[in-house]
Amino acid sequence: MNRNDEYRRLMQELDALPVPDGSLRRAKRRERIRKYAVRPLSAVAAVLVLFTALINLSSDVAYAAAQIPGLRELVRALTFSRSLQDAVCNEYVQPVGLTESDNDVQVTVDYLILDEKNLTVFCRVESGKYPHLAAEPDFSFSLQEPCLLGCSVNNPDARNGELRSFSLNVSHGSIPSPVIFRLKLKDLDQSAADAAENYTPVYVAQVEFTLEPDLSLVARTRHFEVGRDVEIGGHKLRVRSIDILPTSMSLNVTEDEANTSALAALNFYAVTDRGDRFDTPRKGVTAHGDTHGNMTYLVESPFFYDAKSVTLCFTRADWRRKDAEPVRVDLVSGTAENLPSATRFIGARREGDDWVVTVLQNLDARQAFWQFFGGDGAPCTLLSSSTSVVPFTFPDLPVAPDGWVYEEYTLSDLSGDEVWLQPYVTDVWTAATPVETKIELKETGKE
Amino acid sequence: MDWKEFTQRYEGIKARLYRTALLYLGDASAAEEALDETVCKALHSCRGLRQPEYFNTWITRILLNVCADERKRKKKWMNLSDIPEIAAESYDSLPLRDAVARLPKELSSVVILRYFSGYTLKEAADILDIPQGTAATRQRRALALLRLDLGEEEEA
Numbered sequence: 281m282n283r284n285d286e287y288r289r290l291m292q293e294l295d296a297l298p299v300p301d302g303s304l305r306r307a308k309r310r311e312r313i314r315k316y317a318v319r320p321l322s323a324v325a326a327v328l329v330l331f332t333a334l335i336n337l338s339s340d341v342a343y344a345a346a347q348i349p350g351l352r353e354l355v356r357a358l359t360f361s362r363s364l365q366d367a368v369c370n371e372y373v374q375p376v377g378l379t380e381s382d383n384d385v386q387v388t389v390d391y392l393i394l395d396e397k398n399l400t401v402f403c404r405v406e407s408g409k410y411p412h413l414a415a416e417p418d419f420s421f422s423l424q425e426p427c428l429l430g431c432s433v434n435n436p437d438a439r440n441g442e443l444r445s446f447s448l449n450v451s452h453g454s455i456p457s458p459v460i461f462r463l464k465l466k467d468l469d470q471s472a473a474d475a476a477e478n479y480t481p482v483y484v485a486q487v488e489f490t491l492e493p494d495l496s497l498v499a500r501t502r503h504f505e506v507g508r509d510v511e512i513g514g515h516k517l518r519v520r521s522i523d524i525l526p527t528s529m530s531l532n533v534t535e536d537e538a539n540t541s542a543l544a545a546l547n548f549y550a551v552t553d554r555g556d557r558f559d560t561p562r563k564g565v566t567a568h569g570d571t572h573g574n575m576t577y578l579v580e581s582p583f584f585y586d587a588k589s590v591t592l593c594f595t596r597a598d599w600r601r602k603d604a605e606p607v608r609v610d611l612v613s614g615t616a617e618n619l620p621s622a623t624r625f626i627g628a629r630r631e632g633d634d635w636v637v638t639v640l641q642n643l644d645a646r647q648a649f650w651q652f653f654g655g656d657g658a659p660c661t662l663l664s665s666s667t668s669v670v671p672f673t674f675p676d677l678p679v680a681p682d683g684w685v686y687e688e689y690t691l692s693d694l695s696g697d698e699v700w701l702q703p704y705v706t707d708v709w710t711a712a713t714p715v716e717t718k719i720e721l722k723e724t725g726k727e
Numbered sequence: 728m729d730w731k732e733f734t735q736r737y738e739g740i741k742a743r744l745y746r747t748a749l750l751y752l753g754d755a756s757a758a759e760e761a762l763d764e765t766v767c768k769a770l771h772s773c774r775g776l777r778q779p780e781y782f783n784t785w786i787t788r789i790l791l792n793v794c795a796d797e798r799k800r801k802k803k804w805m806n807l808s809d810i811p812e813i814a815a816e817s818y819d820s821l822p823l824r825d826a827v828a829r830l831p832k833e834l835s836s837v838v839i840l841r842y843f844s845g846y847t848l849k850e851a852a853d854i855l856d857i858p859q860g861t862a863a864t865r866q867r868r869a870l871a872l873l874r875l876d877l878g879e880e881e882e883a
Contacts, residue, residue, distance in 0.1 A: 286823045297745075
């Protein structure tokens with residue numbers, strides 16, 4: 281049989297193959313999850329902004345940039361992020377100057393900061409009709425779609441006329457140009473009036489911008505191969521590489537398959553050879569990864585600091601035993617067995633076709649659960665999770681005590697009378713003195 | 728683009744997408760996962776698709792990116808400059824499906840889109856975001872390595 285005959289036979293085989301069905305249904309479900317999953321980032325940011333607004337105001341970086349006309353307010357709006365401040369100080373910022381209006385609400389995009397993994401957009405909202413507006417962002421792209429990690433509202437309590445900023449993170453692929461940036465504006469006064477009722481957001485305006493950042497001004501990611509093992513809490517991690525961008529530094533690690541526990545969280549900071557220290561970002565995405573033990577952890581960036589080496593200092597690791605027993609929740613009796621010590625069960629309630637499981641969680645122990653299964657062992661869908669000092673599903677309960685929060689998990693596709701919850705963390709390792717490893721920054725090609 | 732239109736357009740192209748993914752990734756399970764991921768990404772960003780007539784090009788490009796990421800993860804790609812001296816004989820000795828999968832990605836992309844997924848040369852060039860002349864050159868080179876002489880099928 282010659283090649284052409286082989287080609288025809290192969291085409292016949294391919295024609296006869298059944299095309300798998302169900303992609304649309306699965307994608308729709310994932311999209312539904314993603315819509316809910318992305319938004320909590322904004323809620324986390326909202327909690328953190330009050331804390332961060334009090335710090336960094338007198339740093340040398342902020343002072344230096346305050347001398348640049350027109351950028352003083354921008355720097356003030358960035359006190360939550362050392363990397364973004366440094367970017368502005370080094371004039372790594374693109375002016376935009378686009379204005380759109382809807383229903384007597386005017387939005388002006390003033391600046392953006394873009395690197396290959398992060399886009400931050402700065403805008404101002406004005407309205408003579410609605411004095412208190414909250415803004416919800418949405419980003420999309422016209423052709424290529426990088427893998428989105430999350431979108432955060434950096435200063436959700438900004439008032440009309442003040443500079444607001446929104447950040448978008450991607451894990452792989454670069455942020456393309458143009459970027460479609462939409463902003464939905466919510467009337468907070470009307471929302472407050474409706475809060476006692478069945479609350480649904482009241483959007484009074486929506487604007488859309490096509491942002492076309494100058495990609496020639498986007499800094500190339502600096503990639504450094506490392507290939508070094510570190511032992512943390514009795515388990516081995518391989519530091520594969522480091523990526524340094526203007527707005528973040530990524531530490532790419534892989535867990536040793538022989539580890540008896542999986543890594544749930546890692547705390548570390550980096551110190552350059554010149555003594556500058558870089559910590560975990562205070563907002564937005566701090567880590568991402570896959571299910572094969574490949575993780576990326578982010579710290580603030582030494583991009584503008586001309587570092588020749590960085591020393592990574594690991595201070596805490598949260599581990600999840602691979603053989604950890606799941607928690608069983610009896611949905612009928614509203615009881616739970618085998619709870620982790622930092623978790624107290626509050627209850628489970630049906631909402632339509634879904635179930636909401638509520639627990640009280642110690643803040644020092646991170647989130648309570650991460651995987652959910654029905655009684656038949658089949659995974660069920662996590663529609664949303666929320667963290668709050670007030671339990672929305674059990675409104676009669678008191679506010680959470682200091683150091684604790686209510687976590688609520690909304691689950692769908694549950695059959696039967698029980699649900700099994702896989703704990704997120706089973707063991708916490710804390711360093712008496714940080715585990716250190718020094719890495720020379722000699723640039724290599726990308727992974 | 729609304730859900731109904733998305734569904735209609737997707738149903739019209741899903742067989743081609745699946746076949747493309749299958750040839751890129753080599754196994755049915757990976758191809759199905761790639762299709763799922765593609766639909767998910769496309770669904771998430773379809774509001775940004777200003778010209779629905781480019782739906783096929785757009786979603787195929789997303790699929791290729793998804794497949795490339797998966798291949799990158801598995802580190803299967805060979806660079807164009809890595810073709811060994813005895814390449815022609817090597818490819819000739821492989822079954823066609825394996826030979827296509829073993830081509831450098833610049834060549835396999837063109838040949839899969841053109842001869843297995845049924846795109847025209849212009850469509851393939853658009854999807855890959857390369858000039859049509861470049862696509863034609865790669866097509867010729869790929870066919871030569873595979874020792875395929877498709878003649879009239881070239882225009883099919």
